[in-house]
Amino acid sequence: MKAAVLYKANEPLQVVDVQQEGPRAGEARVKVKAAGICHSDWHIMNGDWPLPLPMVLGHEAAGIVDEVGAGVTNVKPGDHIIFSFRPHCGRCLYCSIGRTILCDGHSSPRWGLLDGSFRMRRNGEDLRQMARIGTFAESVVCPAEMLVPIRKDMPWPQAALMGCCVPTGVGAVMSCAKVEAGASMLVVGCGGVGLNVVQGGRLVGAEKIIAADLLDNKLAYAKEFGATHTLNASRENVVEEVRKLTGGRGVDYAFDAIGGEATTLQILDAVRPGGTAVIVGMAAMSVRAPITPYMMALQEKCIKGTMYGSVRPNIDFPRLVNLYMDGRLKIDELVSRTYPLDEINEGFEYLTSGQVARGVVVFN
Ligand SMILES: [Zn+2]
Numbered sequence: 001m002k003a004a005v006l007y008k009a010n011e012p013l014q015v016v017d018v019q020q021e022g023p024r025a026g027e028a029r030v031k032v033k034a035a036g037i038c039h040s041d042w043h044i045m046n047g048d049w050p051l052p053l054p055m056v057l058g059h060e061a062a063g064i065v066d067e068v069g070a071g072v073t074n075v076k077p078g079d080h081i082i083f084s085f086r087p088h089c090g091r092c093l094y095c096s097i098g099r100t101i102l103c104d105g106h107s108s109p110r111w112g113l114l115d116g117s118f119r120m121r122r123n124g125e126d127l128r129q130m131a132r133i134g135t136f137a138e139s140v141v142c143p144a145e146m147l148v149p150i151r152k153d154m155p156w157p158q159a160a161l162m163g164c165c166v167p168t169g170v171g172a173v174m175s176c177a178k179v180e181a182g183a184s185m186l187v188v189g190c191g192g193v194g195l196n197v198v199q200g201g202r203l204v205g206a207e208k209i210i211a212a213d214l215l216d217n218k219l220a221y222a223k224e225f226g227a228t229h230t231l232n233a234s235r236e237n238v239v240e241e242v243r244k245l246t247g248g249r250g251v252d253y254a255f256d257a258i259g260g261e262a263t264t265l266q267i268l269d270a271v272r273p274g275g276t277a278v279i280v281g282m283a284a285m286s287v288r289a290p291i292t293p294y295m296m297a298l299q300e301k302c303i304k305g306t307m308y309g310s311v312r313p314n315i316d317f318p319r320l321v322n323l324y325m326d327g328r329l330k331i332d333e334l335v336s337r338t339y340p341l342d343e344i345n346e347g348f349e350y351l352t353s354g355q356v357a358r359g360v361v362v363f364n
Pocket residue numbers: 038039040041059060164165
């Protein structure tokens with residue numbers, strides 16, 4: 001079977017033949033049907049997140065269960081699934097209180113199986129799997145608890161995006177910030193995640209959805225996804241324009257869908273006193289941002305982070321699928337380009353130049 005392996009940061013992925021061992025107890029093998037190309041993969045490729053290599057990248061995907069190991073009861077061969085890139089032990093504090101994204105029930109490194117071993121090998125060398133899944137591969141063996149079964153009429157590229165950018169963006173609005181109908185919000189960054197923050201705002205009935213980006217083509221996408229106002233941050237001062245659009249006060253909620261020093265400070269400046277700024281995008285590990293504690297206290301501002309949109313995959317993935325099938329979530333429009341696995345490096349070129357909402361690798 002073929003997989004796209006990162007051997008060294010700042011080098012292209014190598015699409016190569018690898019050996020795969022079948023699922024052991026508690027594991028399943030999935031035939032991957034589609035896998036989205038996300039900035040988090042890029043963070044590993046460019047060295048922003050220095051992780052041990054070689055590693056099969058990819059974490060936003062959907063496929064068909066092929067085989068299950070002993071004791072697996074949540075999925076069976078033939079099930080259509082979306083991969084969750086976070087485990088769900090079901091027993092830890094976080095799983096017990098419904099905050100499953102924060103599950104800390106497993107202590108093994110996050111790029112192998114739960115017992116710390118590996119299922120993929122090439123030339124005698126173990127290959128790690130990003131987020132324990134590594135979905136830029138024709139087939140994935142992973143913990144069965146990371147698979148969420150969905151209805152079978154959901155199309156594959158759209159299902160793949162339910163594994164990262166859709167729940168991250170929509171969940172940031174619905175599950176993390178809990179934006180109420182009639183509220184105003186700012187979204188900084190209109191890539192795969194930011195567009196889903198925008199449509200999350202539309203879904204909950206936000207009154208003003210202001211989208212900011214450096215590229216006009218991204219702002220055109222944002223309009224399609226429900227933005228009521230757009231700002232080109234290369235020409236306009238986002239914070240000043242947001243104030244003008246909100247009677248001088250600032251927005252109720254602001255979301256940073258990029259992740260960086262400048263954008264973190266921008267969302268804090270753009271929210272009104274008592275408002276909430278949410279960090280959604282994943283920054284490089286070394287980024288720091290100087291906030292002003294005096295202003296935080298004086299204006300009772302709140303800043304919080306959200307991982308994976310703070311969703312509960314087992315509950316929220318099937319719900320989001322239903323919303324898409326009912327025509328209430330736009331996902332077709334997100335899938336701007338598809339590629340065979342062999343052309344995955346081209347997919348990353350399109351991602352980094354901002355030419356696509358989302359590129360998706362499709363498998364036969
Ligand atoms: Zn992602």
